[in-house]
Amino acid sequence: MPTFHIEMFEGRSVEQKRQLAAALTDTTCKVLGVEPQSVDIIFHDVKPENWATAGKLWSDPR
Template identity: 50%
Template sequence: MPVIRVEMFKGRTVDQKRQLVKELTDAFIRTCGGTPESVQIVITDVAKEDWGGAGILMSDKYPDKK
């Protein structure tokens, strides 16, 4: 059972996540074979203030637009 894990900033809609799950499943099956029922996808929404890189928080690098 393949598991695809996606970590991304919070803010995507349910429709966007639904489409992402469909596209990732289709791509995996097309590339590696198997059945859609065998592919599991876990989406983890992460707040920008909980993600850092190059010594800075992503909330500082990419502030929300007001």
């Protein structure tokens, strides 16, 4: 039943998401002993202007 929400910067390709979903699911099944069918992964594409670290937006020069 593990459900993943993964927030990352927009711009990753569908191929990267495809590889990531497959590999993360495989890893999770091995470590937790669950079936692949029970693993859901939801990606959230985040714009740099919507993410701040140390009080500064990632769309701003660092």
